[in-house]
Amino acid sequence: MGLDAVKAALPEYAKDIKLNLGSTIGTSTLKPEQAWGTALACAVAARNPLLLREIADEASTHLGAEAVEAAKGAATIMAMNNVYYRAKHLIGDEQYASIPARLRMQIIARPGVDKADFELWCLAVSAITGCGVCLESHEKTLRGTGFSRDQVHEGLRIAAVVHAAAVALDAQAALA
Numbered sequence: 001m002g003l004d005a006v007k008a009a010l011p012e013y014a015k016d017i018k019l020n021l022g023s024t025i026g027t028s029t030l031k032p033e034q035a036w037g038t039a040l041a042c043a044v045a046a047r048n049p050l051l052l053r054e055i056a057d058e059a060s061t062h063l064g065a066e067a068v069e070a071a072k073g074a075a076t077i078m079a080m081n082n083v084y085y086r087a088k089h090l091i092g093d094e095q096y097a098s099i100p101a102r103l104r105m106q107i108i109a110r111p112g113v114d115k116a117d118f119e120l121w122c123l124a125v126s127a128i129t130g131c132g133v134c135l136e137s138h139e140k141t142l143r144g145t146g147f148s149r150d151q152v153h154e155g156l157r158i159a160a161v162v163h164a165a166a167v168a169l170d171a172q173a174a175l176a
Contacts, residue, residue: 002054003054003058006051033063037071038120040068040121042075048169055162071121108122119141120147127159
């Protein structure tokens with residue numbers, strides 16, 4: 001069912017989110033693999049089971065198996081990195097910047113998809129988790145690969161709407 005199932009499950013108070021789901025993902029100016037990889041990575045990060053199942057189902061019609069795994073990998077690696085780098089930044093002690101992470105991050109070097117697409121997915125997940133350090137880093141890398149501000153903006157729009165859908169679905173489930 002995909003996005004239609006998500007839209008059907010959203011409550012009336014989330015009508016804007018329902019409308020935005022179709023317009024941000026379905027009519028994105030990003031290439032379909034970029035848009036659906038972003039949506040899938042964000043659905044993993046947003047953690048709502050219904051949203052994740054339905055977006056994963058529809059994303060698999062737009063992504064190859066390797067891209068599906070890479071999108072899930074982007075969400076997973078950023079779950080670790082966003083906590084780590086945001087915490088180092090928020091502590092406010094510059095000396096932490098010189099201490100190596102010593103955390104495995106091999107998927108970033110070999111994601112299995114175009115490196116720029118993987119960076120876009122990492123940026124979108126970082127927007128959901130609120131890591132400014134990671135947002136800045138991934139945006140700079142994307143711009144260096146030739147991504148326009150409009151393309152970065154599209155990834156952020158998808159992240160915002162997918163996350164909002166998860167919030168609404170979680171609220172409905174908790175209140176049911």
